[in-house]
Amino acid sequence: MESSLSRVLVKIFARGFYRVHAGLFLFVFLALVGSVEAGQLLNYHKTLMLAFITSPLMLMVVFVIWLLYSIKTWHYTAGQIFGVNQQFLFYSSTSFSKGQQLKAWMLAQGAMLMPIIAYGLTAVVVGAWHHYYLSPLVILLYLVLLIWLGGFIYTTLVNRQIDGGKQSLLLRFGTKWRKPFYSLFIYQVFDNMKVRYVITKTISYFIVTGVFLLFADVSHDVRVAGIAMLAIATAHAVLIFEERKFEETYLIFARGLPQTRLRLFAGFALVYLMLLLPEGIWLFSRFNPLLAVELLAFGLSIVLLFHSLLYWMGLNMDRYLQYVLGLFMGLFFVILYRQIAALIVINGVVAYLVFYNNYYTTFAVKAEGE
Template sequence: MKPLTNVLLKIFAGGFFRVHAGILLFVFLAMVGIVPPQYLIGYHKSLMLAMDSSWVVTTLVFTGWFIYAVKSWHYVSGQIFASGQHFLFYSSNALSKGKQLKSWFWAQAAILLPIILYAFIAVGVGFAYHYYLLPVCVLLYLTALTYLSAVIYTRQVNRLIDGSSRSILLRLSSKWRKPYFSLYIYHLFDKRKVPYLITKALSWLIITAVFYVFADVKTDFRVAGIAILAVITTHIVLIFEERKFEENDLGFSRNLPYSRPKLFLNFISVYFFLLIPEGIWLFSRFNPLMAAELLFVALSTAMLFHCLLYWFGLNMDKYLQWVLGLFIVLFWIIMFKLLWILIPLNLSLAYLLFYNNYYKFDGEVSDKL
């Protein structure tokens, strides 16, 4: 095995499992301990067959795997810029980006090893029972997720070499007036283009998959609601980055004469601009009234995810737990045909969290998972 790959495995993959040993052990015990031992094999066989035959189950599994990948992104990203790992900026950059990508790919594959092992067993079970489409999708999804992770890490390690010159966007817009809500948008397209493009790619894949799976009931309002909920869940990285940017670079804004209602509307404007591609799709597919309602559902859900971070701070571990819990709750609200209630419910909860915690936030940032 190549020296760089060995180093990455020891530092990042090994470190990830040491930090998360407790959580992973809990998940393992939950998976093997919720049924009697004599039914354990049959239980997991049923789960695997459900994943191999049902797009709904596969989508839920993919969402869980994506959240696991997000946890790994934040752990590895935090470690890359730790003082003890600065040697990577001088040693690994001596290699071509292609070789770096390969090494990071294997490091991320090691981090995803529990998922990969379970997935391979599920794929084998699916092939044995003559299911082919979804098992192949599982393999492609894991490969894509691992490769995208490698791209993120390689780009971060090479960021200093790329220089700190301003992007074309900032040069062109240097004389434009920039409203408060637009600052994160500029930051996103200047410094965080890769996470943005990855998020939009996942968003497109989710929309395509959901409406392909439910092609026979594509006019059901619940299908669109589930798609929008999944799309907003894929934006959790961008939402977390927005709060992090606000805290690290816009901390002075708390001293500006902006009322809390105005600030709340500013953040809604941020997510409105982030969701323009999804908004265009909504208005091109549905009638204007239905599209507007779905867009407001998306904005209200994004604001709820955003305002959670004022409550417990920039702690990615807690954030992912709450997002997963809220995803399940909101999913069942949609399934019971109560989509209309999500707009006032989400906005009310979001504003309550925002109003009570905006000036109380202590500024603690924790990317450690």
């Protein structure tokens, strides 16, 4: 019976994902194959695989690209789960045990991740053939993590509707607390988005561990910490998107309140600073206070930049992830030149200007199929 559930999920979600994103896959295929002569194709990709297997910097870039692709699958599937045509899942799939559901959803997630799984496993074989073992092992663990996270997210979403979900401790014990306007999303996170928050922090933990494992010989280089904070900020892309969706859904009235844009921007900065608190504790436990403040400010500036972009482009996840990837690549190479302090200023100024110019003119635009 478990296999029947797997077949249904793969047919509905994996096939649907490939059908909706057929144009994207065609473009990627042409970029990977059409840009290289047929006779040089195998050597080209072998060289490319060895490049990121032997270089922690390149491997980190590849991992972020895979993460953004995974976020795209999570976003698509989560949206489809709550579609009218999939309502039967809430009373049929939940007749299986949660362990069986998790396995079935992991198979569906694996089917959606098949392009990166195939490429990743090929890279593992190439690396092992050339006697590189650490990077291939990390690649395998990372792929398993992405598959498990997808299965866990979907299983939780389906069962949360059945279980009803309980009000968080923060809301139950904070009923009489004063709640500033900027803090509302914090309560939303700990009441309705606990799973996404925990997953984001889990990814952050693996990023920190992986970066300092891969760069063990230069772990005290500020660029390594800067790359880690850049990756952590990128891992928060989903939470940032959800904050904007929450704002457009429940707080649209805020544009009529007598608040300056500077105060609103400062409020958003405080919200993200609170969400980055676990990473901040780690920074102060590992680095001297001055450097820890600089790195935390750097991560916060990136998050605010991602946040402000959504006022300009609307709630379009596909386009948003493209810009996140582009900014990641650009900031990554600037970090290599030790310009973290300059990036804090540039990111902060650009984020505020984009926010200032688009806050009162933005319109929420949802991606097709959302």
